[in-house]
Amino acid sequence: MKKIKYFFEDFGGYLLLMKEVFRWPQNMHIFKRKLLFEIQTLGIDSILIVFLVSVFVGAAVVIQLLINLENPIYPDWIYGYASRKTMMLEFSPTIISLILAGKCASKIASELGTQKITEQIDALEVMGVNTASYLILPKIIACMITFPLLIVMSIFISIVGGGIGALSVGTLSMSAYIDGLRLEYTNMDLIFAIVKVFVYSIIISSVASYRGYTLKGGSVEVGIQSTKAVVQSCIIIMIFDLIITNLFM
Amino acid sequence: MIKVENVSKYFGEKKVLDNINAEFEEGKCNLIIGKSGSGKTVLMKCLVSLYTPDEGYIHFDDRILRHLNKKEKVNLRKDIGMLFQGGALFDSMNIEENVMFPIRMFQRDEIKKMKSRVEFCLERVNLKGINKYYPSELSGGMQKRVAIARAIATQPKYLFCDEPNSGLDPQTSIVIDQLIKEITHEYNITTIVNTHDMNSVMEIGENINYIHQGKLWWKGNSENVLNTDNKELNDFIFCSALTKKLKQNNI
Numbered sequence A: 001m002k003k004i005k006y007f008f009e010d011f012g013g014y015l016l017l018m019k020e021v022f023r024w025p026q027n028m029h030i031f032k033r034k035l036l037f038e039i040q041t042l043g044i045d046s047i048l049i050v051f052l053v054s055v056f057v058g059a060a061v062v063i064q065l066l067i068n069l070e071n072p073i074y075p076d077w078i079y080g081y082a083s084r085k086t087m088m089l090e091f092s093p094t095i096i097s098l099i100l101a102g103k104c105a106s107k108i109a110s111e112l113g114t115q116k117i118t119e120q121i122d123a124l125e126v127m128g129v130n131t132a133s134y135l136i137l138p139k140i141i142a143c144m145i146t147f148p149l150l151i152v153m154s155i156f157i158s159i160v161g162g163g164i165g166a167l168s169v170g171t172l173s174m175s176a177y178i179d180g181l182r183l184e185y186t187n188m189d190l191i192f193a194i195v196k197v198f199v200y201s202i203i204i205s206s207v208a209s210y211r212g213y214t215l216k217g218g219s220v221e222v223g224i225q226s227t228k229a230v231v232q233s234c235i236i237i238m239i240f241d242l243i244i245t246n247l248f249m
Numbered sequence B: 001m002i003k004v005e006n007v008s009k010y011f012g013e014k015k016v017l018d019n020i021n022a023e024f025e026e027g028k029c030n031l032i033i034g035k036s037g038s039g040k041t042v043l044m045k046c047l048v049s050l051y052t053p054d055e056g057y058i059h060f061d062d063r064i065l066r067h068l069n070k071k072e073k074v075n076l077r078k079d080i081g082m083l084f085q086g087g088a089l090f091d092s093m094n095i096e097e098n099v100m101f102p103i104r105m106f107q108r109d110e111i112k113k114m115k116s117r118v119e120f121c122l123e124r125v126n127l128k129g130i131n132k133y134y135p136s137e138l139s140g141g142m143q144k145r146v147a148i149a150r151a152i153a154t155q156p157k158y159l160f161c162d163e164p165n166s167g168l169d170p171q172t173s174i175v176i177d178q179l180i181k182e183i184t185h186e187y188n189i190t191t192i193v194n195t196h197d198m199n200s201v202m203e204i205g206e207n208i209n210y211i212h213q214g215k216l217w218w219k220g221n222s223e224n225v226l227n228t229d230n231k232e233l234n235d236f237i238f239c240s241a242l243t244k245k246l247k248q249n250n251i
């Protein structure tokens, strides 16, 4: 019973905060600078991890397919086709988003939380700054811009990784892999992936911001809340994964 | 002038401020003194509306805090400068950006003008040549002085200082006290200072409010604070062996 009450309090608080966040910035110049900074720290700094995970999982998926579907009744195109579908529909949008949640949600929550407990947010507030919008809006928009781009990159790289995997096993020719990749290709899959990531990017950045911005207490609480930010945004991503997939497919 | 009318504040069951009535005058250093934990910081945060009092009203000249809408509140806050007890410098910005921030946010000046204002403010707190340092690279007292520079950067009409000289050596303390007094008189600011440092009380106490357990216990100025017969205030002032002796011998 108490848990349900907390849930609704949290959810209400979250909605109220978002109402404050989506306001026109008080100073466009400062907003742009902050946005560029967040694009750097939340987006560009995530390229490496997205790249590594995509290459290795892409390769591993194709190797698994080749080993497990060794029977000659399967046509050669199945490997490329299956890896493309897996990567575009589920792996890149959802799994990479979970990794981004781990990286960015904890960063956002602990940064805002520390600013809160050292009274930096109070200091901004007293100056007349709309702190919710000033601190949080650039983060959310930076995630909305960069995450879809990261996911498109991840799809491409995981498919290349799959090619490398195929080469390393050696039983599948490159041309058969590429034929499989091109079979029945539709742009709908890509659009679907981008829509999903767009939703996830808002979830990750806003949930983490809420956790950090509303934090009360000391350094222990910063740790607790940034863990919560990661766990909760992951759970919400999985729920939305199910909802969006059911809606579109 | 800032007027506090019947202000009470609770945290849960605990009554931290109990029916406070006070007036803080323009062009004067108004002091709030009291023991640690007596409610000074909470009162100050109520004044700048970081906390909302559960009862009572706060008047900023003809503006009543409780009746302001969001936009009017933002406008009021542009007239406020505040020094936090812990400094509260922005740790992702260097010193120059810290002091420049409130100017840059609301007064779109040329960069050159803003920079010279920053120089001026830093010079007033005796800090020069540290523009490119980050807050974490400064000592606690230096951070405090930077925070003062930031609070006065926009030439506020109301200046709030929460323990401006805790953590400073006696010499620097006096410099800071003098600085606060000077700018208060020079620009006719309504200044409110929280302190438990008797030196500053004697130095700048033009209007003193003594808070004890969340209640306003005594009002006066630096001339009559030493001769009061209020027991709690006497205990507060004459707590050290030295001051007790001086009092006994009527020095």
Ligand SMILES: Nc1ncnc2c1ncn2[C@@H]1O[C@H](COP(=O)(O)OP(=O)(O)OP(=O)(O)O)[C@@H](O)[C@H]1O
Pocket (backbone or CB within 6 Å): B011, B016, B034, B035, B036, B037, B038, B039, B040, B041, B042, B043, B085, B196
């Ligand atoms: N956010 C809060 N939640 C609950 N209680 C609080 C909160 N802030 C302050 N208090 C309580 O209010 C009382 C007054 O605190 P306050 O910070 O105003 O003291 P102070 O007079 O500024 O002391 P100091 O000189 O040590 O800074 C304390 O007993 C404190 O426990």
Ligand SMILES: [Mg+2]
Pocket (backbone or CB within 6 Å): B040, B041, B042, B085, B162
């Ligand atoms: Mg205090």
